[in-house]
Amino acid sequence: MPKRALITGITGQDGSYLAEQLLGEGLEVFGMVRRSSTETFERIAHLRDRVTLVQADLLDQTSVIRALQRAEPQEVYNLAAQSFVPTSFEQPELTAQYTALGVTRMLEGIRAVDKRIRFYQASSSEMFGKVRESPQSERTPFHPRSPYAVAKAYGHFMTVNYRESYGLFACSGILFNHESPRRGLEFVTRKITDGVARIKHGLARELRLGNLDARRDWGFAGDYVRMMVAMLRQDRPDDYVVASGETHSVRELCQIAFARAGLDWERHVVVDASFIRPAEVDLLVGDPAKAGRELGWQPTVDFRGLVEMMVDADLARIGQAVARRELRH
Ligand code: NAP
Ligand code: GDD
Numbered sequence: 001m002p003k004r005a006l007i008t009g010i011t012g013q014d015g016s017y018l019a020e021q022l023l024g025e026g027l028e029v030f031g032m033v034r035r036s037s038t039e040t041f042e043r044i045a046h047l048r049d050r051v052t053l054v055q056a057d058l059l060d061q062t063s064v065i066r067a068l069q070r071a072e073p074q075e076v077y078n079l080a081a082q083s084f085v086p087t088s089f090e091q092p093e094l095t096a097q098y099t100a101l102g103v104t105r106m107l108e109g110i111r112a113v114d115k116r117i118r119f120y121q122a123s124s125s126e127m128f129g130k131v132r133e134s135p136q137s138e139r140t141p142f143h144p145r146s147p148y149a150v151a152k153a154y155g156h157f158m159t160v161n162y163r164e165s166y167g168l169f170a171c172s173g174i175l176f177n178h179e180s181p182r183r184g185l186e187f188v189t190r191k192i193t194d195g196v197a198r199i200k201h202g203l204a205r206e207l208r209l210g211n212l213d214a215r216r217d218w219g220f221a222g223d224y225v226r227m228m229v230a231m232l233r234q235d236r237p238d239d240y241v242v243a244s245g246e247t248h249s250v251r252e253l254c255q256i257a258f259a260r261a262g263l264d265w266e267r268h269v270v271v272d273a274s275f276i277r278p279a280e281v282d283l284l285v286g287d288p289a290k291a292g293r294e295l296g297w298q299p300t301v302d303f304r305g306l307v308e309m310m311v312d313a314d315l316a317r318i319g320q321a322v323a324r325r326e327l328r329h
Contacts, residue, residue: 006071008032008058008106009079010051013182014122016043018077018225023050025229030071032056032064032080043182058102061109068113075232077120078106081152084186085126088148089278095147096154103155107162107170118169118232121159124152125176125217125243125284135287138174138241145279156239163237171231176243176286179306180221181313188250189218189310192257197314199268200261201322202329206268210275212251215283219244220301220309230295240295243286248303256304260311 005022009015010031022029031044034057044051054070056063058080068076081099082088088095103121110117128136129145144150156172163170183190188209195207219242227242258265291297301309321327 002026002028003075004028004030004071004073005075005077006030006032006054006067006073007077007079009081009122010053011040011043012079012083013043013180013184013221014178014225015079016047016182017180017222018079018228019044019047019051021225021229023047027075028052030054030067030073032067034058058098058105061105064105064109065112068109068117072114073117075118075120076106076110077122077228078103079122081122082148084184085146085148086277088146088151092147096151099148099151100154103158107158107168110168111162111166115166115168118237119159119171120228120232121155121170121172122228123156123159123172123174123239124149125174125241125286126281127153127156127174128284129281131281131283134283135243135245135285136241137287138239138290145281146277149281160239169232169237171234171237172239173228173231174239174241174286175224175227176217176219176241176284178219178221178224179310181310182221183310189253189307190314192253193307193310193314194318195268196257196261196263196311197318199263200315201318201327203318203322203327206270208270208272208275209250209254210272210277211280212254212269212271213249213282214280215247215249215285217243217245217247217285218253218303218306219299220306223299223301227291227295227297230297234294238294240291241286241288242291242297243288244299244303245286245288246303247283247285253307256307257311260308261315
């Protein structure tokens with residue numbers, strides 16, 4: 001019988017790449033999806049006949065237990081979360097329910113159903129927040145700067161605690177920002193590459209952004225999901241930073257993205273104070289040495305390659321929509 005994996009958040013960016021990765025390795029893949037009046041399966045449309053979708057919600061402990069009983073997985077990847085930082089300032093309580101307590105519900109579900117299940121928790125470099133040192137490693141203290149980051153820090157420590165208290169094979173992947181053509185449109189990389197494509201095709205003239213000085217350590221999501229799997233295939237559970245080790249500003253991102261389409265970013269980008277956050281994370285840069293040593297971490301796409309891949313994909317997508325008259329000037 002093939003090994004089985006359950007992915008929460010399979011309809012998100014990372015869930016879709018991880019499902020491809022696990023199917024490619026011959027696993028049977030189950031995806032946990034929440035009920036919605038319209039389907040949100042666009043990112044996994046090409047996989048629909050190869051994955052089994054199970055309805056459950058991180059807010060509902062019983063549904064989580066039933067999903068685990070139904071899938072009988074050997075591996076669980078907990079990717080579901082309210083993942084957009086600005087929304088966490090608007091909806092702090094809901095963010096805590098999904099992003100923090102959702103982790104406890106998954107861990108409790110595993111304790112109840114099968115303690116041998118290996119568990120991956122999607123932790124975040126946002127936990128470093130107002131950074132105490134650079135680059136940030138597994139040993140860097142956390143100083144979260146948003147309700148999202150606070151919720152992720154809770155999920156991280158619950159994962160560590162269930163490993164230490166109950167002997168669960170539970171790993172926390174502290175992943176730095178990772179992007180792709182499947183990234184949600186509100187995140188800054190995709191907002192910029194989608195904006196570039198709209199301007200290039202004459203659908204818009206300006207792009208309104210917030211803090212252009214913020215710096216992030218950006219990589220390609222397809223590379224990062226391989227490390228989630230690698231963590232669960234180790235002999236011992238542990239926590240790992242996954243990052244490129246480089247940092248770039250939003251301004252640099254604009255320069256490269258607009259130039260790829262033959263545009264001058266300074267003629268189109270407008271700074272709009274409404275996108276400035278109540279508390280900002282100014283600088284993230286990760287130290288992935290441990291992942292390199294123990295998991296063989298080697299990203300295949302660099303920063304410029306990532307931005308150009310995303311611009312090219314959005315130019316093609318918007319161009320086709322214009323040609324089909326789905327989008328009009
Ligand atoms: P994403 O695209 O926003 O996907 C989030 C997923 O969570 C979606 O499938 C969403 O389902 C699901 N979800 C949200 N609330 C749920 C609930 N109550 N019950 C069940 N499912 C729920 O996020 P991503 O970029 O793929 O990131 C995956 C995970 O890694 C997240 O936990 C994120 O916080 C974390 N992370 C991401 C990055 C990054 O740079 N991408 C870095 C570090 C950590 P719907 O389709 O129904 O909305
Ligand atoms: N979204 C957005 N929109 N961000 C902007 C904008 C804008 O118009 N203008 C400037 N920025 C800046 C933000 O202030 C932030 O400093 C940076 O761009 C990146 O913002 P996002 O792309 O929204 O990502 P994030 O870093 O807040 O969070 C992402 O990465 C985390 C890992 O560090 C998310 O994927 C989180 O879920 C993830 O944990």
